[in-house]
Amino acid sequence: MPSDRYILKWGILATGGIAETFTRDLLVNPEYRGVNNVVHTVVAAASSSSAERAKQFLKKVGAAETAKAYGSYKELVVDKDxxxxxxxxxxxxxxxxxxxCLEAGKNVLCEKAFTVNAAQTKLLVAKAKEKNLFLMEAVWTRYFPLSVYVRETITSGRLGKVHRTFADLSMAMDPEKTLQDSHRMVNPDLAGGALLDLGIYALTWVFQTLYDTQPADARKAPTVLSTLKKYHTGADVQTTMLLTFPRSDEAGGDAHGIATTGMRTAADPDGKGTAGPAIRVQGEKGEIQVFHPAFRPTKTKVILTDGTVEEKTFDFPGPPKETGWQNGFGDMNPPGVAHGMYWEADECAYALREGRKEGKYESLEESIVIMETMDEVRKQGGLKYPEKIETTDYPVDL
Ligand SMILES: NC(=O)c1ccc[n+]([C@@H]2O[C@H](COP(=O)([O-])OP(=O)(O)OC[C@H]3O[C@@H](n4cnc5c(N)ncnc54)[C@H](OP(=O)(O)O)[C@@H]3O)[C@@H](O)[C@H]2O)c1
Known part of the structure; x- marks a missing residue:
């Protein structure tokens, strides 16, 4: 192992489904994905319920024996390692x-949706600035080689001026049968609903193709028209958003984003892509398509007006399949295939090594604009969460 590798020491806060998937990916040797200059270690994990739960978590993900297990988040954030x-x-x-975490002087990578509302995100950003700390929303998809390729296809001009993006992340979950009302996907006390959990990915594709691809000084927040349908718990079960991104005439004039999400219909009903792409980014010379699932796509297709059709698939390298190593959220990926959460972790390491305070492919300013967009969608749909989770007061015991 080269001695000039930057070693990033992680603390894991919570021990649920995605914490496990993330941490297992984090501990994959970076060389399998061609990364030789950073390495990740897990030095501690904390559970809100018990130290024993944190201990079992560390064992399950294969962390080093020296990793510490805490029974409260407060203990984790004061760990000097x-x-x-x-x-x-x-x-x-x-x-x-x-x-x-920020009050305790820790850098933070925080799962999506960043917060419940934009006001909370703004206060976190202000606190990170005040304390000179790194803060990033864990929109892992932005850091995939596939996403880099899609954005470069747009900024290279290959599609001509891009005018519209359709993006859908819908999953036919049959919530009445598969989810209890207390489940975080549908429970308003846990900010449940399609928008904040799944819709954020449809918005990610609209924003990373229509907003992030513009020069920073030309990016303007979109206007929003939306409709949402509620589940019996009050959370949204299906949400449709029409976004207009103001652009100069030279840049092609306004661009439109259509972002849809829901828990009753599927973007990919047969799981084989028969329904076609989940995302279409349309320019004057053609389009680039991205196939379901919007959160972890592996396949793209460029179709140009000159007749070019170009398909690409992207790997998520893990340890050799002979090792039997497996990881994945929900449905397991095949042996040797990682989930892909390590690229966002690598970005955290690069940023900290370079002294940057935010992620390269989604600025904190953009995270705020996306939270404001979701605030507006909820406002138009009459969806408000309980005050104890919408509040900007801190600390509040939840
Ligand atoms: N990036 C992705 O692909 C992806 C995928 C799924 C989820 N997510 C995001 O990750 C977050 C967690 O999702 P998840 O599916 O991992 O959830 P989960 O399995 O329910 O785990 C959440 C964990 O949070 C902790 N927790 C603390 N207070 C809690 C409370 N009042 N109710 C429930 N859990 C509480 C618990 O761990 P302790 O008992 O150890 O404290 C629990 O295990 C969500 O914000 C979600 O949007 C991201």
Whole structure:
């Protein structure tokens, strides 16, 4: 192992489904994905319920025996060995948990949706600036080689001026049968609903193709028209958004984003892509398509007006399949295939090594604009969460 590798020491806050998937990916030797200059170690994990649960988590993910297990988040954030905390609680808790970390002087990678509302995100950003700390929303998809390729296809001009993006992340979950009303996907006390959990990915594709691809000084927040349908718990079960991104005439004039999400219909009903792409980015010379799932796509297709059709698939390298190593959220990926959460972790390491305070492919300013967009969608749909999780007060016991 080269001695000039930058070693990033992680603390994991929460021990649920995505915490496990993230941490297992984090511990994959970076050389398998061609990364030789950074390495990740897990030095501690904390559970809100018990130290024993944190201990079992560390064992399950294969962390070093020396990793410490805490029975409260407060103990984790004062651990001097921890460089950065990964927050993997339900979104209702992100604001309180992230503020706890920042107040304690820790850098933060916080799961999506960043917070419940934009006001909370703005206060986190202000706190990170005040304390000179790194803060990033864990929109892992932005850091995939596939996403880099899609954005470069747009900025290279290959599609001509891009005017419209359709993006869908819908999953036919049959929530009445598969989810209890207390589940975080549908429970308003945990900021449940399609928009904040799944819709954020449809918005990610609209923003990373129509907003992030513009020069920084030309990016303007979109206007929003939306409609949402509620589940019996009050959370949204299906949401449709029409976004207009103001652009100069030279840049092609206004661009339109159509972002849809829901838990009753599927973007890919047969799981084989028969329904076609989940995302279409349309320019004057053609389009680039991205196939379901919007959060972890592996396939793209460029179709140009000159007749070019170009398909590409992208790997998520893990340890050799002979080792039997497996990882994945929900449905397991095949042996040797990683989930792909390590690229965002690498970005955290690069940023900290270089002294940057935010992620390269989604600025904190953009995270705020996306939270404001979701605030507006909820306002138009009459969806408000309980005050205890919408509040900007800190600390609040949830
Ligand atoms: N990037 C992705 O692909 C992806 C995928 C799924 C989820 N997520 C995001 O990650 C976050 C967590 O999702 P998840 O599916 O991992 O959830 P989960 O399995 O329910 O785990 C959440 C964990 O948070 C902790 N927690 C603290 N207070 C809690 C409370 N009042 N209710 C429930 N859990 C509480 C618990 O861990 P302790 O008991 O150890 O404290 C729990 O295990 C969400 O914000 C979600 O949007 C991201």
């Amino acid at each position: 921890v460089d950065i905390v990964y927050i993997a609680t339900p979104h209702s808790h992100h604001y309180q948990n992230a503020m706890l």
